[in-house]
Amino acid sequence: MAHDYNNILQKLCHHIGRFASSGIEIVPESDLINQLAIDSVKLLNLVMEIEDEFDISVPINVLADVQTVRDLADLIHKIKSAS
Amino acid sequence: MSLLDKLDTGAAARKALLPEGIDVFGTPIEEVYSSTEARVGGRRILFFGTNNYLGLTFAPECLQAAHKAIDSEGTGTTGSRMANGSYSGHRALEKEFADFYHCRSSIVFTTGYQANLAMISGLAGTNDVILIDGDSHASIYDGCRLSGAEIIRFRHNDMADMEKRLRRLGERTRSTLIIVEGIYSMLGDQAPLADIVKIKNSYGSMLLLDEAHSLGVLGQTGQGLVEEAGLIDGVDFITGTFSKSLGSIGGYCVSNHLQLDQIRYVSRPYIFTASPSPATIASTRAALKLLRDGTELRKKLWRNARKLYSRLDELGYLLGPEPGPVIATILHSPQQAMMLWKGLFDYGIYVNLILPPAAPEGNSLVRCSVSAAHTEEQMDYVGNTFAELRKKIFK
Numbered sequence: 001m002a003h004d005y006n007n008i009l010q011k012l013c014h015h016i017g018r019f020a021s022s023g024i025e026i027v028p029e030s031d032l033i034n035q036l037a038i039d040s041v042k043l044l045n046l047v048m049e050i051e052d053e054f055d056i057s058v059p060i061n062v063l064a065d066v067q068t069v070r071d072l073a074d075l076i077h078k079i080k081s082a083s
Numbered sequence: 084m085s086l087l088d089k090l091d092t093g094a095a096a097r098k099a100l101l102p103e104g105i106d107v108f109g110t111p112i113e114e115v116y117s118s119t120e121a122r123v124g125g126r127r128i129l130f131f132g133t134n135n136y137l138g139l140t141f142a143p144e145c146l147q148a149a150h151k152a153i154d155s156e157g158t159g160t161t162g163s164r165m166a167n168g169s170y171s172g173h174r175a176l177e178k179e180f181a182d183f184y185h186c187r188s189s190i191v192f193t194t195g196y197q198a199n200l201a202m203i204s205g206l207a208g209t210n211d212v213i214l215i216d217g218d219s220h221a222s223i224y225d226g227c228r229l230s231g232a233e234i235i236r237f238r239h240n241d242m243a244d245m246e247k248r249l250r251r252l253g254e255r256t257r258s259t260l261i262i263v264e265g266i267y268s269m270l271g272d273q274a275p276l277a278d279i280v281k282i283k284n285s286y287g288s289m290l291l292l293d294e295a296h297s298l299g300v301l302g303q304t305g306q307g308l309v310e311e312a313g314l315i316d317g318v319d320f321i322t323g324t325f326s327k328s329l330g331s332i333g334g335y336c337v338s339n340h341l342q343l344d345q346i347r348y349v350s351r352p353y354i355f356t357a358s359p360s361p362a363t364i365a366s367t368r369a370a371l372k373l374l375r376d377g378t379e380l381r382k383k384l385w386r387n388a389r390k391l392y393s394r395l396d397e398l399g400y401l402l403g404p405e406p407g408p409v410i411a412t413i414l415h416s417p418q419q420a421m422m423l424w425k426g427l428f429d430y431g432i433y434v435n436l437i438l439p440p441a442a443p444e445g446n447s448l449v450r451c452s453v454s455a456a457h458t459e460e461q462m463d464y465v466g467n468t469f470a471e472l473r474k475k476i477f478k
Contacts, residue, residue, distance in 0.1 A: 041440040044217070044236060048244075051235075057251045059212075059233035 138456025195324025198334025265297030299328025
């Protein structure tokens with residue numbers, strides 16, 4: 001279980017790195033908007049990459065509760081576990 | 084941060100980006116001379132960003148119908164149709180829209196925005212899924228949010244991407260509404276409707292097509308992409324607006340599904356909005372006839388659209404993927420877009436400026452909208468001005 005979660009986190013950070021401001025360290029506690037400068041449009045495009053990476057559906061209306069990298073990893077883990 | 088502080092932060096960011104002395108996103112129009120010209124800041128300017136595709140805003144038939152309706156029925160209905168009733172014009176226009184599309188029925192709405200809000204939120208609910216193109220108009224996004232359904236996006240006009248996302252939904256595709264647009268407002272490109280219909284049929288989903296920018300523009304009688312592609316039977320619901328080719332304000336939905344009428348009783352945007360004014364309905368009815376019979380207007384529109392698109396392409400501007408009445412010049416920085424917009428404005432040409440995050444892929448757009456009412460001279464003037472600015476801004 002922990003291995004799965006860490007795997008998700010690692011892959012997620014790789015994708016976030018393509019959207020975040022360069023030179024900023026991405027850690028689970030990083031705030032997607034305020035620290036990584038991922039605005040609402042970037043977040044929507046990031047979600048499409050996440051869906052393809054993990055072969056899941058991530059409805060964009062559940063993103064309102066996502067603030068940090070960890071929040072997003074938790075959401076992916078939850079969706080993957082349910083599928 | 085307080086509620087007002089948030090607004091101040093946004094206002095400061097906007098002021099830092101935009102030039103002083105011009106209200107880019109609220110340009111005061113002092114006097115309207117015609118469907119293509121007006122006075123702004125004491126100068127004569129050329130409208131090249133309105134969506135007046137067929138140039139019908141001053142059509143004598145529409146003006147006369149609106150005047151007559153005001154005189155006989157007053158300036159407004161002052162309430163919703165559920166509470167205050169349907170005027171004969173509302174019912175007549177609904178029948179005329181249904182006849183125009185050869186569909187079973189139609190509903191008329193007060194704005195095009197409301198049509199999407201009402202239809203999407205009336206059709207889909209909390210246990211459903213809505214699959215939308217990533218470049219969808221804000222009214223589609225907002226309708227989806229209002230519905231409470233799960234919203235999934237696919238990459239713009241990418242059919243493999245759309246099908247992949249449908250496949251992931253499994254059995255839920257049967258309670259999925261797919262939404263696409265005839266012509267997309269940002270880049271002016273068309274949806275690959277034949278592929279979309281084929282895919283939606285194979286997954287048992289429903290399809291809503293928004294013809295806001297394609298009504299009057301595509302198809303022999305101007306029905307839109309659905310007519311151009313010959314796929315009226317493949318689309319479940321068609322929405323559109325009166326505020327572009329029909330030159331007024333309002334929206335509609337047509338469908339062969341019997342259940343369309345039930346939208347009137349379950350859709351909050353329909354129930355709680357005052358109905359369209361008599362003058363609006365009357366001018367729209369007159370305009371719909373002109374649109375249907377407007378083969379020559381469509382030919383002129385497309386001649387103008389192809390002419391400007393090819394001129395800008397030859398000049399080296401980066402454009403949307405295909406010619407059409409919406410011609411978007413894609414710029415890689417807001418500053419560059421601002422310079423081009425301001426340059427055009429200084430030459431008396433008023434177009435749309437679209438900055439991130441409103442434009443796709445983080446780009447900025449300077450967007451022209453071509454009309455059948457634009458003259459050869461006006462088209463040449465705009466082309467020549469773009470040529471002049473190309474030398475100045477991109478030297």
